[in-house]
Amino acid sequence: xxxxxxxxxxxxxLPLPARPFDARAQAASLAWYPxxxxxxxxxxxxxxxxxxxxPPLLAAAVLLAAWVALTGALHLDGLADSADAWVGGLGDRExxxxxxxxxxxxxxxxxxxxxxxxxxFAALASLPHPGPALLLAPLLARxxxxxxxxxxxxxxxxxxxxxxxxxxxxxxxxGVALAAAVALACGWRGALALAVTAGGFVxxxxxxxxxxxxxxxxxxxxxxxxxxxxVLAALAAAG
Numbered sequence: 001x002x003x004x005x006x007x008x009x010x011x012x013x014l015p016l017p018a019r020p021f022d023a024r025a026q027a028a029s030l031a032w033y034p035x036x037x038x039x040x041x042x043x044x045x046x047x048x049x050x051x052x053x054x055p056p057l058l059a060a061a062v063l064l065a066a067w068v069a070l071t072g073a074l075h076l077d078g079l080a081d082s083a084d085a086w087v088g089g090l091g092d093r094e095x096x097x098x099x100x101x102x103x104x105x106x107x108x109x110x111x112x113x114x115x116x117x118x119x120x121f122a123a124l125a126s127l128p129h130p131g132p133a134l135l136l137a138p139l140l141a142r143x144x145x146x147x148x149x150x151x152x153x154x155x156x157x158x159x160x161x162x163x164x165x166x167x168x169x170x171x172x173x174x175g176v177a178l179a180a181a182v183a184l185a186c187g188w189r190g191a192l193a194l195a196v197t198a199g200g201f202v203x204x205x206x207x208x209x210x211x212x213x214x215x216x217x218x219x220x221x222x223x224x225x226x227x228x229x230x231v232l233a234a235l236a237a238a239g
Contacts, residue, residue, distance in 0.1 A: 003028035004035070011036045011142065013072040026163040030146050031171035034179035037142030040070055041135035048130050060125035063134070064117065075141075078221015079116060080109030085218070086211070093212055097156060100218045116229050123232035132186055133235045136193040141227035143179035144201050146172045148220050152205050155214030189235055196230040 006021040006029035008014060021029075047066055051059040068076070081100045087108040089096030105113075124130055150172050154165040183190035204223050208215045215223075 004032045007032035007036045008039075011074065012040065012070055014070070023163050023166075027166040028168060028171070030149055030164045030167035031175045033142040033146045034139060034175045037138040037140070037179070038135065038182070040067075040138040043070065044134040044138070045131040048134055056125050060121050060130075063124055063130070064121050067120075067138075068117075075221040075224040076113050076116070078218040079225040080105045080113050081218040082109075082222040083112035084109040089211070091211070096211055097216070100216060116225050119229050120232055123229075123236035126236040127232075132189050133193075133232055136183055136186060136190060136235070137228040137231040139179050140183060140193055140197040140231060141224040143176045144197055144223055144227045145220055147176050147201060148205070148215055148223055150176070152208060153214035154216070155208070155212040156216045161215070161217035161220060189238075192234055192238060193231045196234045197227050200227055200230045 002021060002025040005016060005019070006025045009016055009021070010026075010029065011033065044063060044067060048059070048063060051062060054062070081102075084102070084106045085096045085099035088099045088106065123133070127133055146167075149161070149164050149167055150169060154161055156162070180194055183194040186193075201223070204219070204226065205215075208219050212219070
């Protein structure tokens with residue numbers, strides 16, 4: 001239970017009792033990331049049902065605002081830091097890692113956040129029934145995070161992701177497998193969402209290995225945002 005609460009406390013801004021979590025609970029929380037993604041998706045789907053009579057553009061804007069509020073813009077921050085570091089790092093590992101630690105956002109980071117939010121908004125506004133996409137996007141994005149720590153070395157000593165690198169591999173693999181099974185149970189939409197998430201993960205992992213020799217908390221945040229965007233865009237384009 002501590003592991004689930006740790007995952008909820010880190011990944012969401014849901015009202016939870018304030019409590020400290022030790023390193024063991026934080027590491028074990030990684031296996032619960034897909035479940036937290038499913039919960040976020042279910043809440044967003046419920047909100048979409050409540051907004052079904054609203055104009056599409058307004059409903060999409062409210063859904064996106066709720067999405068950001070529920071997650072506290074956690075992964076958007078990682079996306080911004082990663083974009084700044086990738087552009088400003090000029091191919092150098094140490095320079096890239098140093099820029100990621102800077103809390104300020106530069107032009108590349110701001111641009112990346114604006115483009116991702118724009119793509120998400122356009123996709124939500126284009127989907128006549130966004131419910132399945134709202135479930136699949138956060139579910140598969142957080143499954144991708146669990147897979148990232150299973151399949152990619154952690155490139156920085158310390159940091160928010162250091163504890164997650166010690167997560168129990170069997171439980172995390174089970175969480176990822178269950179997320180994939182849920183996606184496949186959603187029919188062709190789920191299969192498409194799973195395919196684009198897998199393709200995005202492979203490209204992300206190769207980029208991280210080439211530049212850093214592994215992943216960081218910020219690059220994992222970028223992975224979550226890019227995965228959600230890919231799923232929403234693919235399902236909107238497929239109609």
